[in-house]
Amino acid sequence: MVEETDQVHRAYDDSPQRFRDNNAEDKFSGANGVLFEQAMSQTRMAVCLSDPNAPDAPIVFANRAFLELTGYSEQEVIGRNCRFLQGPATDPEKVALVRESLAAEKVVVVELLNYRKDGSSFWNALHLGPIYDDSGKLLYFFGSQWNVSEVHAARAEEAYAKALSRELSHRMKNMFSVIGAIVNITGRAQGMQEEARTINDRIQALGRAYEPTLDEASLGSIEAGQAIRSVLAPYDPEGQRIRYSGNVVRVDPNVVSTLGLTFHELATNAIKYGALSNDSGVVEIEWEPIVATDGQNGRLKIVWTERGGPPVTHASGNSGSGQGIMTKLMALSQGNVTYDWQPDGLVVTVTAPTFLEQVKF
Amino acid sequence: MKQSQCADMMVLLLDDEALVLWDLEEEMRDAGMETITASSVDRALALIAHRVxxxxxxxxxxxxxxxxxxxxxxxxxxxxxxxxxxxxxxxSGEVIRRFDVPLLPKPTPAYRLVEAVRALR
Incomplete structure (x- = not known):
């Protein structure tokens, strides 16, 4: 047999009516009383009333949802102070907050760890507040409780994931720091300091390319713009010489190492010969996704435009290792890179195949 | 030993990572600086007490x-x-905010740290 939990078809909850019969003098009478009865028996919100004028403020009413949530019967609940819901891991500070609010007749909302009759616990979003009669006399305390255990679990998981990715990010940066040290130490020992520095700069560019991705590692994709900015940040400490434009687009993580090294080489070249070699040149970087017909796979197109650098000649565009690396990397990843030595400055267009995920605003 | 305009400069290096200390030490020495190294707060304070x-x-x-x-x-x-x-x-936020000094994110190549130290004087 299927357990019937549907509110409408549920067996009639007569606890509100009995409460009214026993409390004929209060205001839950007439039309209000009928409303109270129906609302209390139908709501899935666990509700109880306690009597602050009786010794130890006992519960005088608890609806069906309250009994279902806590696992107690009405007889076990009525007449007791609601502290029986507390247990070993209930936060005493929050209990104190509840006590203070009750004493001051203030509304309070807290999340408490409460316990059922069977000993199992649940996170209770507890709302407490005073109910007064017409003359302003305190009549009851109203308490509503909502089981927010799932919300709590999700929140805890999210916090844990965040802490974990931060730790991971920290460790990765330290690891790159140590790798850099090893390369330098080895280079010095072998009398190849310059070579070691070139290797190190490339490794560090790679590290920076992955850096912004760790905070959201769980997404499994990487925001292209952030990765490019991170790689190029050290080449423009004041943030004046390199300009970025492009929408938020998430790409395959494995595109990042290629892009990281490519932009490192372009920047190194620009510092030696191009727009970043004088005081006034600028670099503009624009990216745009080129979506394929299936909507998922596509290419990321990035245009690197230098302006205001020293006069451009074909030869000044470093035909050495930097360009070789980019061409090779792009060929191996079935992408493409083209160089255009415009009179105003070098223009490089890179297209890399990747899945694309565009964020729309 | 190479001599430079920084020959009279003594640098205290504090890092709990031995390889990073090693790299920085050599880079600073190559730049003509004198170094003292510590991998703990206690050791660094002891070194400072001995010589600032x-x-x-x-x-x-x-x-x-x-x-x-x-x-x-x-x-x-x-x-x-x-x-x-x-x-x-x-x-590191709390510490960084307390001291109004240059901040170099890790990893920063050792030669850039040399430049940063030179800029302090």
Whole structure:
């Protein structure tokens, strides 16, 4: 047999009516009383009333949802102070907050760890507040409780994931720091300091390319713009010489190492010969996704435009290792890179195949 | 030993990572600077008590929740300029905000740290 939990078809909850019969003098009478009865028996919100004028403020009413949530019967609940819901891991500070609010007749909302009759616990979003009669006399305390255990679990998981990715990010940066040290130490020992520095700069560019991705590692994709900015940040400490434009687009993580090294080489070249070699040149970087017909796979197109650098000649565009690396990397990843030595400055267009995920605003 | 305009400069290096200390030590020496190294707060404070450095590079997080703060405080009292070096800008936030000094994120190549130290003088 299927357990019937549907509110409408549920067996009639007569606890509100009995409460009214026993409390004929209060205001839950007439039309209000009928409303109270129906609302209390139908709501899935666990509700109880306690009597602050009786010794130890006992519960005088608890609806069906309250009994279902806590696992107690009405007889076990009525007449007791609601502290029986507390247990070993209930936060005493929050209990104190509840006590203070009750004493001051203030509304309070807290999340408490409460316990059922069977000993199992649940996170209770507890709302407490005073109910007064017409003359302003305190009549009851109203308490509503909502089981927010799932919300709590999700929140805890999210916090844990965040802490974990931060730790991971920290460790990765330290690891790159140590790798850099090893390369330098080895280079010095072998009398190849310059070579070691070139290797190190490339490794560090790679590290920076992955850096912004760790905070959201769980997404499994990487925001292209952030990765490019991170790689190029050290080449423009004041943030004046390199300009970025492009929408938020998430790409395959494995595109990042290629892009990281490519932009490192372009920047190194620009510092030696191009727009970043004088005081006034600028670099503009624009990216745009080129979506394929299936909507998922596509290419990321990035245009690197230098302006205001020293006069451009074909030869000044470093035909050495930097360009070789980019061409090779792009060929191996079935992408493409083209160089255009415009009179105003070098223009490089890179297209890399990747899945694309565009964020729309 | 190479001589340079920094020959009279003594740098205190504090980092809990031996390889990073090694690299920095060699880079500073190649730049003509004298170095003293420490991998803990206690050791760094002892070195400072023995001889006050001209400048310092302080790794912020020294493991197990320990930070370079006591060393940074001591250097501040003595008027010794220093830079902070950290791989975890989130967790280092408190320390970084307390001291208005240059911050170099890890990883920063050793030669850039040399430049940063030179800029302190």
């Amino acid at each position: 450095p001209d400048v310092a590079i302080l790794d912020v997080n020294l493991g197990a929740g320990v930070t370079c703060e006591p060393v940074a405080d001591r250097l501040s009292e003595l008027g010794v300029p220093f830079v902070l070096h950290s791989g975890d800008l989130n967790r």
